[in-house]
Amino acid sequence: MTRPSLTRAALALYPPSWRARYGDEVRALLEDSGGGLAAVASVAWRALPAWFWPPRHLHDRPARMRASLGTALIFWSMLTGLGLVFAQLTQFQGFDVPGHPEIRWAYAVFDVTLAVSVLVAGFGGLPLWLLMLRRARRERRRRDTVYLLLPVIAPVTYLAVLVVTVRLVGGANGVSPWWFGVVTLAGFAAAATAAAGPGLALRRLQPRGPALRLAAAAGGVAAAAMAVAATAIVVAVIGLCLWAPSFAGYRHGTVPGIYLALVVAAAAVTTVSAARGARAARHAGA
Amino acid sequence: MTDRLDRWADPPLLVLASLADEPKHGYAITQDVAQTMGVRLSAGTLYAVIARLEARGLIEPLESDDRRRPYRITAAGAEALAMQSERMSKVASVARERLSTRLGWSGA
Numbered sequence: 001m002t003r004p005s006l007t008r009a010a011l012a013l014y015p016p017s018w019r020a021r022y023g024d025e026v027r028a029l030l031e032d033s034g035g036g037l038a039a040v041a042s043v044a045w046r047a048l049p050a051w052f053w054p055p056r057h058l059h060d061r062p063a064r065m066r067a068s069l070g071t072a073l074i075f076w077s078m079l080t081g082l083g084l085v086f087a088q089l090t091q092f093q094g095f096d097v098p099g100h101p102e103i104r105w106a107y108a109v110f111d112v113t114l115a116v117s118v119l120v121a122g123f124g125g126l127p128l129w130l131l132m133l134r135r136a137r138r139e140r141r142r143r144d145t146v147y148l149l150l151p152v153i154a155p156v157t158y159l160a161v162l163v164v165t166v167r168l169v170g171g172a173n174g175v176s177p178w179w180f181g182v183v184t185l186a187g188f189a190a191a192a193t194a195a196a197g198p199g200l201a202l203r204r205l206q207p208r209g210p211a212l213r214l215a216a217a218a219g220g221v222a223a224a225a226m227a228v229a230a231t232a233i234v235v236a237v238i239g240l241c242l243w244a245p246s247f248a249g250y251r252h253g254t255v256p257g258i259y260l261a262l263v264v265a266a267a268a269v270t271t272v273s274a275a276r277g278a279r280a281a282r283h284a285g286a
Numbered sequence: 287m288t289d290r291l292d293r294w295a296d297p298p299l300l301v302l303a304s305l306a307d308e309p310k311h312g313y314a315i316t317q318d319v320a321q322t323m324g325v326r327l328s329a330g331t332l333y334a335v336i337a338r339l340e341a342r343g344l345i346e347p348l349e350s351d352d353r354r355r356p357y358r359i360t361a362a363g364a365e366a367l368a369m370q371s372e373r374m375s376k377v378a379s380v381a382r383e384r385l386s387t388r389l390g391w392s393g394a
Contacts, residue, residue: 022333025312029329030355032313049334055341149346 003030006040013047017058032178061284065216068277070199072219076121077195079226079266081188083114086233090240092128097243100232106236110229117225124218125198128211130200144204150197180225213281220278223270230267234260295325299337302344302359302367309348309358327359341362 007030011023030039091107129148136144148154162183169179237256304318316327328334336357339345344363346355359367372387 018337022337025355026329026333026354029312029316029332033316033329035329039329042328043333044330046330047336048339057341058337226392273326 003036003040006037007043010040010044010047011202013044014050015054017060018054021058022076059280059283061280062206062212063283064280065078065212065277066202068273068280069212069216069219070202072223072273072277075190075266075270076117076219076223076226076272077191078188078209079230079270080114080118080262081191082263082266083110083226083229084187085111085184085259086237086263090154090236090273095240095244097239100239100243101119101238103236103239106232107238110232110236113225113229113232117222117229120218121222121226124222125215128207128215129198131211132198132205132207135205135207136201138260141205145182147197147201147204151194154194154197158187161186210248213284216274216277218283223274227267227271230263233263295323297327297331298344299370300325300327301332301335302363305345305357305359306341306364309356311350311352311356313354315357321331331367336353338382375386 004027007027011019012027026043030043033039046048047092047135087110091110094123113121129151133148135146136148162197163177166175169175174180175183237260241256300319300323301315303323304315308316312329312332315328316332320326336345340347340357342362343360344366345357346360348358350356
């Protein structure tokens with residue numbers, strides 16, 4: 001690798017806003033000083049703090065809120081889907097462990113926090129969604145209109161296909177495990193599609209103003225509630241593995257382990273993204 | 287132990303001191319700091335410091351058609367540098383005075 005390529009690679013590690021502002025100057029400095037590998041390495045090393053503590057004057061808060069909302073929405077949907085799988089496989093089956101009220105508490109906490117999260121996300125995001133939808137229709141942006149309607153189209157289509165599938169392949173005891181897996185994966189695909197639509201519309205329409213701030217703040221609250229719901233899932237699944245291993249294939253730890261890893265990962269990404277968006281909203285409103 | 291006593295060479299302070307007389311671009315700052323203060327600032331450190339000082343309003347960039355954009359110290363930056371210099375000057379003065387007394391006593 002040549003030195004200009006190394007410099008480019010080192011600068012590529014920085015946040016885009018930092019690179020746009022200082023990239024050329026750093027390149028010029030390295031050229032003038034004839035800086036070797038150590039100089040390039042010092043540039044690469046400083047990229048880490050630039051992500052954690054980005055300089056305030058480089059903040060594009062509306063862009064930060066939009067990016068955070070898009071990411072948080074996708075992972076929030078995944079987490080909600082994982083939560084519904086949890087509810088389907090445990091709570092709706094009536095699984096309980098006498099002598100261990102923690103499981104019942106975890107179910108209750110999950111129900112309440114999931115409901116709070118969905119309500120807050122719905123009401124907080126509605127003004128922004130309506131604002132973007134009105135603008136897309138007014139400016140005849142058909143693609144953006146479709147993107148914005150995906151949160152309605154995708155779940156309705158999924159539910160219709162689900163009903164038909166269950167009628168066709170379901171027996172007296174419901175669908176087979178194989179079909180359950182298929183409809184679950186299809187559900188995640190539908191959730192991802194539903195969440196990706198507004199995310200794409202946010203990138204293309206670039207809304208600003210109070211509706212964006214409200215949505216970002218609501219995203220923070222909804223993500224916090226989902227983080228509590230995720231904790232309840234972790235407690236319930238670990239509790240069932242420990243105290244009721246005979247239920248629903250919890251004898252082996254692999255499947256619950258993979259499931260919990262997905263829950264924790266989705267909860268972490270949702271919380272971090274939403275927190276960054278909410279923080280930007282707080283500073284933008286200050 | 288003596289290595290830990292070089293905190294006076296805080297890069298933001300060095301950059302502010304370098305810009306105290308006239309605006310300079312990145313390379314000129316590193317040269318000036320190396321020649322007058324004996325400290326080598328790496329490119330990564332320099333631009334991390336420039337970004338931080340600019341965010342705090344202590345320095346500001348000047349218009350430039352060149353990639354070598356000069357920076358100038360602001361009034362707030364000059365005030366911060368003056369305060370810090372005053373503090374360091376007091377420490378230096380006390381240290382000199384006490385060392386001289388002690389050396390004088392030891393030598394007696």
